[in-house]
Structure formats: structure tokens, C-alpha cells
Amino acid sequence: MEKFTNIPDVKLGIIAVSRDCFVISLSEKRRAAVAKAFAGKGSIFEAKTTVENEKDMLKAVEEVKAAGCNALVVFLGNFGPETPETQIAQKFDGPCMFVAAAEESDKDLINGRGDAYCGMLNCSYNLNLRHIPAVIPEYPVGTADDIAQMIEDFIPVARTIIGIKNLKIITFGSRPQDFFACNAPIKALYDLGIEIQENSELDLLVSYRNHKGDSRIPSVIEDMTKELGDGNQFPDLLERMAQFEVTLLDWAEQNKGSRKYVAFADKCWPAFPKEFGFEPCYVNSRLASRGIPVACEVDIYGALSEYIGTCVSGAPVTLLDINNSVPRDMYENSIKGKSAYPYTLQDTFMAFHCGNTPLCMLNKASNPAVKYQLIQNRLLENGGTPDFTRGTLEGDLQPGKITFFRLQSSADTKLKAYIAQGEILNVPSKSFGGIGVFAIPEMGRFYRHVLIGKQYPHHGAVAFGNCGKALYTIFQYLNIGDIAYNQPREVRYPDENPFC
DSSP: OOOOOOSSOOHHHHHHHOTTTHHHHHHHHHHHHHHHHHHTTTEEEESSSSBHHHHHHHHHHHHHHHHHHOOOEEESSSSHHHHHHHHHHHHHHSSSEEEEEOOOOOTOOOTTOHHHHOOOOOOOOHHTTOOOOOOOOOOEEEOOEEEEEHHHHHHHHHHHHHHHTEEEEEEEEETTTGGGGGGGOOOOHHHTTTTEEEEHHHEEEEEEEHHHTTTTTHHHHHHHHHGGGGGGGGHHHHHHHHHHHHHHHHHHHOTTOOOOOEEEEEEEESSSHHHHHHHHHHHHHHHHTTTTEEEGGHHHHHHHHHHHHHHHHHHEEEOOOOOOOHHHHHHHTTTTTTTOOOOOOGHHHHHHHOHHHHHHGBGGGGOOEEEEEHHHHHHHHHHHSSSEOOOOEEEEEEEEEEEEEEEEEOOOEEEEEEEEEEOOSSSOOOSSSSSEEETTHHHHHHIIIIIITTTOSSEEESSOOOHHHHHHHHHHHOOOSSEEOOOOTOOOTTTOOTTT
């Protein structure tokens, strides 16, 4: 399989600023200490121009641009000049994080005092005055080691912001009937700077047929065979799926246009399997495994959410239905009373999709394999021997930490988002599809007062790890006014019945 190349590489720079009535060497010394502290975590270009005025600002920005930086740390080594320091973010074409130096010792609070704690207040005011988006950590004042950690936390945020700015979402087909929840207005995506290319299923079918006999198909079949191992239950199906894989990859490359990165949102039923001869799920999973999400059921905001999760985690993600409750007997037998699982029945649920989750994110103990879509087989093949309803990748999701989240537009084009951290339990699903038993603290209340109460669709993106901190920062940067999360028991939702 190809290299994971559909997300940006972050190239960091740091610019120190200094108010002209303060000692400039203090800011420069502290900048050098930050760069040294971060050296063990990654690479950062240290601009030698310290900004005291607007001419310095222009020089420093050109310096980091010439070094190839696409994300920037603006470091208040002392109080800082309010106008030039905010103009850095205005002139620099990339995400900027603003941080400030803490005082270092009670032995040097005269010439060695920088007052960056104070300067950060005026900095934030000026950023807002100029409508300049910026990342400001929860507590943005720290020592060199503290700021090195802030920079490390900034990297996935910066990677996502750069990715969104350079993203094109390619769609095929209209949203399926009765899937109104996936049919949200796309205007808000243009407001985020995302490009959309909407195509017909017929466009995809014509391209697929034109790829018949493509010279790359045998090598893709060989790779699929190696990846699936014992899960290759339908070897005769691989040629069809390999043909589809090269079709999608070619379409992405030929239609990026001015953009660097792509995500897909494709219509996968009911016409697709019969006309193409297979279910696309396994191919979709393979693209997701290399950082190219393919959202089911033309879920454009699902595709965007998946792409955001891919950038944040630097790893494959998936899109799942928030699907069904956990049966009480399963809870009693496999979850209740176990010290590792301090969850109530309402904290648990099962998330499922037909088979789009990458193989690397499935539990090997569940013997994942290419199978057939049971529901579509009933609908399209009358429950008989499966042919064109084959192609799903099925198995239990691997246990571990997860983040369930989604960015969504309302009908009146207002963006909103939710984030909930939890885990996939090591509990066999005893069901079909790509599926897992999930637990999120206070999920029952979150389900009622966020997912239902704020009218979210049933699709949610899943990142394999706890990514809530970065996601929340990204949604703030994107100026999302409504960012919901699973409230702890002692914090009630605004619409929660106080008598329950």
C-alpha cells in the first residue's frame, strides 16, 4: 500500500517579540531556551529577527517563510508590542499559536522581569480587534519546558488547520432517500475554505469501466491478498475491488485541482452494488488506512470529520453509526462489576458500519474478513447466495481508547460540533459488520441532550485515541460556537429535566 501522504507535514517556526521599552535580550534568551527544550520533541526553525516594530515583523515573517515554515509559534518573551505581534499572524499564511514566558526566579525580578503575563492580555485583545484567528493554549504562560509541551500539543492542531485549508471533498451521488440527517447544507464548508466537487454516480461508473484491464490491478490484488490473509474469503471478488481502488485513486489525483488533499463521500447503496458488482466497503477501508477517508452514504460532513480526525491522530479513523444499545444480558455477563469497566448500562452502546473500518483497526481475535452485507443481501438478492452484495470488511473493532466526534452544519448553515472521549471494550460483539462495544462516561445523558437534543445525525467519526484536547482547540479556532461534550454527572445540560 502507498505511503500515508494525504495529510500535511508541519514545519514549525518560532518568532520572539519584545516591547521596545523592555530588554530585547531577555526575549531572545528565552526564545533560545524554548527552542532547546523543544529539540528533544521535534524540529523548529528559530527566527533570528526579534520583533519590536512593524518593519521587524515583515522581516521576521519573510524569514520563516523562506525557511519553509507553515505553522508558527509567536513567543512573548516579554510584554511584547501589541500591533506588530498580532500582525505576524495576519501576514503569515498558516496557523499561529501565541504563548508567553513565565518569570524565572525571584532573584531576578527587576531587569529580568518580562511581564509577558500582562502582555498576553493585550495580545488577545488585539487579535480579536483585527479578527485574526489564533491558537492560545488553556494556560499560555510557562517556562521553556512548559512551552515546549504547548508546541508539541500545537502540532496536530496546526496539521489539521493546514489540511482543511487545502482540502477538496469529492462526492458521488445524492444522499440516499430517508437519510436527511446526512444531507446538510454545504455553504458552511466554503466558509471554512474547503472546496467541494459533486459528481454523479454515473461519472464514477463510467470511470470504473474505463479502468477495466488496468495494468496496476494485479499488484493491487496481490496487496489485498497479502493484507487479508485468512480473511480473503472471496478471491474472485478482488479483481473488481482492485479496479475500483485504482479508479478512486486516479479520480483523486486528476481532480485535486488547486488543492493538496482529498476526502470522498460516496453513495454506496442501493444501486451501487448491483451496477459495480460488489460492495465498496473494503476498498473504502483501504483508502482510509492511507489517510484518504471515504465516507458512506454521501455524508459530506462525515468525510470532513474523518479527515479532521486523521490529521489530529496521524492515523486511520473510521465513520460509524451510533447504532444500538447493549443488551442487558451482555452487560451483566461481560461488563458489570469488572474493575476495568466502571460503566452503567446507559454508558454503553454499540457502533457499527457495514465494513469500512481499516483492517489495522480491527481486533485480530475476531478473525476479520471480507464478507457480504447481510441487510443489502436481504434487500437486493432476496437473501440468497451473495454475489454483488459481497465486499464488506467485517470484524470487531480493536479495544482501546477512542474519541467519538463530529463537525456538522445545521439546516440554517450554522456549524456545531461534539466531542466525547471513551473506549472500545474488549467484549465480543456477537454481531455482524465492522462493530464494537463502546463505553463513554454519561453516554445516556449525552445521547439525549447532545445527539438528540441538538439534532445530530447517526454517523460519528471515531479516532483511535483520546484526541479531545486537540479537537476542541481546532473547533475553537474554526469559530464553532456550539462545541458539546459529555458532561459529568454533577454538571447538568441546559435542557436536562431537573426532576429526573
